[in-house]
Amino acid sequence: MRKVLMGNHALSYGAKLSRAEVISAYPITPQTEVVELLSQMCASGELKAKFIKVESEHSAMASLIGASATGVRTFTATSSQGLALMHEMLHWAAGARTPVVMGNINRAFAPPWSVWTEQNDSLSQRDTGWMQLYAQNNQEVLDSVIQAYKVAESLDLPAMVVLAAFVLSHTSETVDIPAQEKVDEFLPPYKREYKIDPDEPHAFGGLTKPDNYFELRYKIQKAMEKAVSKWEEVGEEFEAFFGRKYGLVETYKVSDAKDLIVSSATIASTARNAVDSLREKGKKVGLLRIRVFRPFPAEMIRRILSSVDKVIVIDRNIGFGSSGIFCQEVKAAMYNEKNTPPIFGVIAGLGGRDVTSKNIIEIYEDAIKMEEPESDIIWKGLKI
Amino acid sequence: MKLKIPEQEIMSCGNVACQGCGATLAMRYALKALGKNTVLTIPACCWTVIDGPFPHSTVNVPLFHTAFSTAAATASGIKAGFEILGKDTNVVAWTGDGATYDIGLGTVSGAAERNDDILYVCYDNEAYMNTGNQRSSSTPLKAWTTTTPVESPKESHKKDIISIMAAHRIPYIATASIAYPEDMIEKFKKAKDIKGMRFILVFCPCPTGWKYAPQLTVKLARLAVQSNLFPLLEIENGTKWKLTKKIAHPKPIAEYLKLQGRFKHLNKKDIAEIQQIVEADWNLLLKKIEK
Amino acid sequence: MAKKSDEKIIYKKEKEMPPSAISFYSMDYNKTGSWRNFRPVIDYEKCTLCMICWKFCPEAAIKLEKTKKKGKEEVKPVIDYEYCKGCGICWEECPTRAIDIEEETD
Numbered sequence: 001m002r003k004v005l006m007g008n009h010a011l012s013y014g015a016k017l018s019r020a021e022v023i024s025a026y027p028i029t030p031q032t033e034v035v036e037l038l039s040q041m042c043a044s045g046e047l048k049a050k051f052i053k054v055e056s057e058h059s060a061m062a063s064l065i066g067a068s069a070t071g072v073r074t075f076t077a078t079s080s081q082g083l084a085l086m087h088e089m090l091h092w093a094a095g096a097r098t099p100v101v102m103g104n105i106n107r108a109f110a111p112p113w114s115v116w117t118e119q120n121d122s123l124s125q126r127d128t129g130w131m132q133l134y135a136q137n138n139q140e141v142l143d144s145v146i147q148a149y150k151v152a153e154s155l156d157l158p159a160m161v162v163l164a165a166f167v168l169s170h171t172s173e174t175v176d177i178p179a180q181e182k183v184d185e186f187l188p189p190y191k192r193e194y195k196i197d198p199d200e201p202h203a204f205g206g207l208t209k210p211d212n213y214f215e216l217r218y219k220i221q222k223a224m225e226k227a228v229s230k231w232e233e234v235g236e237e238f239e240a241f242f243g244r245k246y247g248l249v250e251t252y253k254v255s256d257a258k259d260l261i262v263s264s265a266t267i268a269s270t271a272r273n274a275v276d277s278l279r280e281k282g283k284k285v286g287l288l289r290i291r292v293f294r295p296f297p298a299e300m301i302r303r304i305l306s307s308v309d310k311v312i313v314i315d316r317n318i319g320f321g322s323s324g325i326f327c328q329e330v331k332a333a334m335y336n337e338k339n340t341p342p343i344f345g346v347i348a349g350l351g352g353r354d355v356t357s358k359n360i361i362e363i364y365e366d367a368i369k370m371e372e373p374e375s376d377i378i379w380k381g382l383k384i
Numbered sequence: 385m386k387l388k389i390p391e392q393e394i395m396s397c398g399n400v401a402c403q404g405c406g407a408t409l410a411m412r413y414a415l416k417a418l419g420k421n422t423v424l425t426i427p428a429c430c431w432t433v434i435d436g437p438f439p440h441s442t443v444n445v446p447l448f449h450t451a452f453s454t455a456a457a458t459a460s461g462i463k464a465g466f467e468i469l470g471k472d473t474n475v476v477a478w479t480g481d482g483a484t485y486d487i488g489l490g491t492v493s494g495a496a497e498r499n500d501d502i503l504y505v506c507y508d509n510e511a512y513m514n515t516g517n518q519r520s521s522s523t524p525l526k527a528w529t530t531t532t533p534v535e536s537p538k539e540s541h542k543k544d545i546i547s548i549m550a551a552h553r554i555p556y557i558a559t560a561s562i563a564y565p566e567d568m569i570e571k572f573k574k575a576k577d578i579k580g581m582r583f584i585l586v587f588c589p590c591p592t593g594w595k596y597a598p599q600l601t602v603k604l605a606r607l608a609v610q611s612n613l614f615p616l617l618e619i620e621n622g623t624k625w626k627l628t629k630k631i632a633h634p635k636p637i638a639e640y641l642k643l644q645g646r647f648k649h650l651n652k653k654d655i656a657e658i659q660q661i662v663e664a665d666w667n668l669l670l671k672k673i674e675k
Numbered sequence: 676m677a678k679k680s681d682e683k684i685i686y687k688k689e690k691e692m693p694p695s696a697i698s699f700y701s702m703d704y705n706k707t708g709s710w711r712n713f714r715p716v717i718d719y720e721k722c723t724l725c726m727i728c729w730k731f732c733p734e735a736a737i738k739l740e741k742t743k744k745k746g747k748e749e750v751k752p753v754i755d756y757e758y759c760k761g762c763g764i765c766w767e768e769c770p771t772r773a774i775d776i777e778e779e780t781d
Contacts (some may be wrong), residue, residue, distance in 0.1 A: 021468045022468060052464055052500075062451065063464070072469065089451060204449060
């Protein structure tokens with residue numbers, strides 16, 4: 001069934017089709033429509049879930065960790081300040097190995113107050129042990145929620161599906177809503193190995209000395225490493241069921257590209273237009289969209305970047321005191337390679353400033369003139 | 385000899401609590417009343433450590449450790465999960481005064497306002513004992529703690545958490561003392577079968593933090609009740625207040641204070657002031673008690 | 676049921692461990708009797724079998740020993756010295772002063 005949905009509602013439908021059983025959420029602009037539609041679905045009985053109307057995002061995540069540990073499927077959504085407030089509990093969800101799935105609307109941090117898009121909120125959580133992926137359209141948002149449950153539950157790692165504020169969250173696009181029976185076949189009910197169960201009493205998360213804590217951390221990293229192939233596997237299975245293919249990365253006109261633009265989410269969407277325009281002018285440029293950021297698909301990136309002359313990474317975020325975060329990770333992946341191309345790091349669009357196709361063409365043309373990047377950050381569109 | 389409390393032990397021996405720990409005695413009684421069909425959520429507090437290190441546990445019921453402020457929210461989530469699964473298990477948040485009165489107060493209020501079906505227990509040893517006896521908002525007036533040294537002992541009154549919970553109009557609130565195990569176990573058994581949020585405050589003396597010989601734990605808990613400092617009561621729906629123990633001749637508070645090192649610095653004037661406050665609070669309470 | 680062990684378990688291999696910090700074992704390997712400086716000793720001549728000592732022990736280290744004498748069941752409190760921490764609550768609370776405190780010699 002095809003429906004015109006805003007990104008937020010695509011998240012709600014993803015959770016509904018995945019048969020989320022406990023939902024706990026606190027409203028925050030621009031996520032409110034996600035929880036409003038889910039509230040409606042729970043109230044009407046369309047979705048048989050318990051909706052806990054918690055008093056903060058921190059409690060939202062805490063309650064979902066508890067619910068997930070009993071062996072039920074859980075969902076929440078948040079953004080910027082709310083995600084930051086949840087930070088302690090994001091670590092907890094990963095450490096407790098509870099496969100909570102969350103939608104995060106990328107919104108810039110305060111102060112000063114902003115509701116527009118920027119990736120710092122989700123990227124600040126990159127070390128918590130959560131898998132994260134960046135969607136570029138509303139279809140992908142819906143599909144990714146369903147995929148996220150499958151990957152998360154197979155590895156007992158939590159996952160977040162990230163979409164841009166307003167550019168996706170409040171933009172309506174046609175979305176194909178898969179049939180419930182098909183989703184049920186693709187995504188069976190959650191089966192948890194060690195549940196909170198009075199018939200099998202255990203303590204969970206007890207004080208662990210240095211004599212065994214190290215190994216528990218190792219286990220989380222190993223699960224993350226397995227996730228790389230798991231996302232591929234689930235992506236192929238999803239294609240067989242629903243006819244749409246998503247991998248950890250997406251390439252566009254890369255096979256004969258001399259130079260590469262690397263980006264994520266909606267900037268990558270726009271960059272596709274820029275690539276087409278540049279190709280018309282005879283420039284051999286391609287686009288690499290990084291979709292799954294955690295686990296970071298380093299091996300795939302190495303393969304794709306090794307054969308090009310120049311790489312331009314466009315970040316809609318900044319790691320203060322360092323540089324753009326996607327750029328840092330790409331550079332780290334390429335560091336030990338023999339033939340690594342110069343990597344230009346561009347920061348654009350912070351606080352929701354628009355990044356147009358024309359801007360991206362200019363970014364490319366400015367970078368191409370240089371042999372090597374002159375600094376770690378090239379600021380695009382800054383008013384100075 | 386007929387035993388007045390259930391015989392079966394649920395907790396096993398070997399926990400790492402201090403000698404004479406009031407909170408450990410409280411857990412022993414609580415588990416006797418609640419039985420094995422119980423799940424505990426425990427935030428950062430003494431009981432985080434008392435249960436023992438991974439991979440060991442002492443309580444013999446599922447125990448889910450939680451972040452400091454989140455015992456109530458986690459318990460609500462666990463209960464929601466059990467409701468989906470059709471499991472009728474007691475979900476009990478077992479928390480210290482730090483988690484309840486201070487850092488987690490918002491989450492306790494949230495769960496109470498939603499009337500989540502959990503039993504919320506606060507074992508009150510009147511300071512952040514697990515981190516070495518720093519003051520909490522439950523620390524009584526003029527008490528010494530490491531952050532309220534004798535040069536400047538606690539200036540504010542102990543927070544009235546019972547009135548705060550009563551304002552939420554939850555189905556059942558009670559105070560209990562480890563010196564009155566029959567009363568405490570009866571209250572836990574009653575609370576177990578009520579739907580909605582239930583709150584029980586258990587008075588637990590701490591020999592390590594209050595600075596007294598561990599053998600006096602039960603005696604101090606008894607004196608607190610006998611001097612009307614810690615009345616044993618029940619509240620239904622936040623509006624019907626009832627005493628479960630009436631003290632015919634209340635003991636002077638000095639008897640209770642003099643046994644504790646944390647009150648050693650008090651002079652006669654301080655003790656008289658505390659006595660006045662105890663009596664004033666008691667009179668205010670009497671006005672709420674149903675005739 | 677919690678698994679028993681003789682001493683604290685430290686997993687030697689990551690593969691043997693559960694996926695997260697899940698505790699399967701009991702704490703009863705931890706013989707807290709070694710903590711004592713003083714040991715309580717029940718004088719059964721003075722003991723009225725009221726069981727107040729059993730009631731107030733925070734460790735549940737006073738066991739109810741049941742024997743049958745002439746067809747009648749007899750219960751008496753017996754201190755489990757493997758676990759008794761020597762807090763002295765039983766000594767303090769005993770209404771007939773039937774518990775003595777002795778210095779621990781072990």
